[in-house]
Every structure is written in C-alpha cells, then in structure tokens.
Amino acid sequence: MVHLAHQFAFESDMVTADMVEVTEFPHLGQRYGVRGVPKTVANEHSAADGALPEAQFLERILATAGLGGSA
Amino acid sequence: MTLLNESIKDEISKRFAELEDPVRLVNFTQTIECDYCTETRQIMEELAGLSDLISLDVFNFIEDKDKAQSYGVDKIPATVIMGKKDVGIRFYGIPSGYEFVTILEDIDMISRGDSGLSKATQEKLAALANPLHLQVFVTPT
Numbered sequence: 001m002v003h004l005a006h007q008f009a010f011e012s013d014m015v016t017a018d019m020v021e022v023t024e025f026p027h028l029g030q031r032y033g034v035r036g037v038p039k040t041v042a043n044e045h046s047a048a049d050g051a052l053p054e055a056q057f058l059e060r061i062l063a064t065a066g067l068g069g070s071a
Numbered sequence: 072m073t074l075l076n077e078s079i080k081d082e083i084s085k086r087f088a089e090l091e092d093p094v095r096l097v098n099f100t101q102t103i104e105c106d107y108c109t110e111t112r113q114i115m116e117e118l119a120g121l122s123d124l125i126s127l128d129v130f131n132f133i134e135d136k137d138k139a140q141s142y143g144v145d146k147i148p149a150t151v152i153m154g155k156k157d158v159g160i161r162f163y164g165i166p167s168g169y170e171f172v173t174i175l176e177d178i179d180m181i182s183r184g185d186s187g188l189s190k191a192t193q194e195k196l197a198a199l200a201n202p203l204h205l206q207v208f209v210t211p212t
Contacts, residue, residue, distance in 0.1 A: 002162075003173045003180075005205045006152075009159040011186040012196040016143075017205040019173065021164025024107055025146060034208045041206040058192055065203055068195075 001038040001051055008058070074110060075117050086175060087122035090182040096127045097151040099144050102134075107165040111148035114166070118174070124182065154181045168212030 005017035022029040022037065032041050040048040040061065047064035048057060062068050075083070098115045100108040112129060119127035130138045132147045142151055150162040152174065158181075166174050180187060188196070 002207045003176045005207045006160045006177050007186045014199040015203045016159030018161040020208050022208045024164040037209050039208040
C-alpha cells in the first residue's frame with residue numbers, strides 16, 4: 001500500500017504520501033485508531049484497512065477525503 | 072557492521088544497473104540518534120553506495136531546522152525520496168521488511184519517471200483540485 005500511495009504522489013502534485021511505521025510513532029497510531037496494518041488515512045480520515053487493488057484504493061481515498069468517487 | 076548482506080547488495084546492484092535518471096535520498100536524524108534513526112540512516116547510506124545515480128543527504132533534525140521545515144518533515148527518522156523535484160514521498164520510521172522493497176520500487180519509479188499507474192487512475196488523479204495527504208500505517212515485518 002505504501003508504494004501505491006507513493007505512486008499517487010509521484011503522479012499528482014496534489015498528493016503527498018507518507019509511510020508511517022506505527023511502533024515508532026504510537027501517538028499517531030492512537031490518534032487515528034490504528035489497530036491493524038496497513039491502514040490508510042486520507043486527509044485525517046480513516047480511508048482503508050488492509051490492502052486494496054489500485055482502482056478500489058483510489059475510489060476509497062477520494063470518497064473519504066470528499067474529493068469525488070463513491071464509498 | 073552492514074545491514075544489507077553481500078548477496079542482497081549484489082541483487083540490488085543489478086537492479087540499480089537499470090536506473091535511468093538520478094535519485095536523491097534525503098534523510099533526517101539527530102546527534103543522539105533516536106530509535107531506528109541509526110539503522111534508517113545506515114540503510115540509506117548502503118543503498119546510495121550501490122549506484123552512482125543515487126545520492127544521499129543527511130540532515131540533523133534539530134540543527135538543520137530550516138531544511139526540515141522546507142521538506143515539511145515533523146518527526147524522525149524521516150526519509151524523502153525524490154528526483155529533480157520533491158513530489159511528496161516520505162518514509163517516517165525504518166523501512167524494513169516489505170517496506171524495504173517499497174524503497175527499491177520508489178527508486179525505480181522516480182528514476183524511470185513513470186508512476187506505472189493505469190490510465191484511468193492517472194486521469195482521476197489529474198482531476199484533483201484539492202490537496203490529498205495520505206498516511207499509510209505499517210509495522211516492521
């Protein structure tokens with residue numbers, strides 16, 4: 001999921017994408033309610049738990065961030 | 072002591088022989104290195120040592136505060152992977168296990184200058200009018 005998020009960042013100037021190793025930043029894990037990995041947060045909102053294929057992952061994050069797509 | 076053993080280094084060197092454009096790694100650590108700061112920096116040093124097309128800059132998160140700010144880096148260990156320009160790719164924490172492969176894939180992508188995404192995805196991303204910040208949480212594997 002990290003590489004896919006990085007591919008999105010590479011493709012679009014609007015997208016920035018961080019890998020966050022949660023055991024080193026437990027406060028962020030707590031803030032976003034990370035109980036399993038990979039977990040993706042889009043513009044501060046929980047968007048996807050687990051791994052998803054490219055098209056679904058994009059749909060999910062766009063819908064979560066209110067940037068189009070359907071949940 | 073090196074983190075990457077010789078056979079892995081050989082494999083990565085072969086992979087890096089296919090690189091096209093230069094790739095820059097920018098690592099943030101601090102003087103008294105944080106948990107995994109040392110290992111993360113060392114991974115980047117070893118990777119940069121495997122190809123003339125990969126360069127590495129190491130900054131001090133405290134002393135080089137301006138640099139950290141300009142990259143929007145707010146925690147360490149942090150690593151930026153970029154080509155000529157910064158496209159917003161960040162690693163916070165150690166990229167180990169599966170995420171080590173992610174680094175290699177990111178390097179390939181940046182050097183090739185192609186995201187490898189489908190046309191449909193590219194079109195949807197091109198239509199974005201507002202910023203999108205993704206954080207992908209992982210654990211070491």
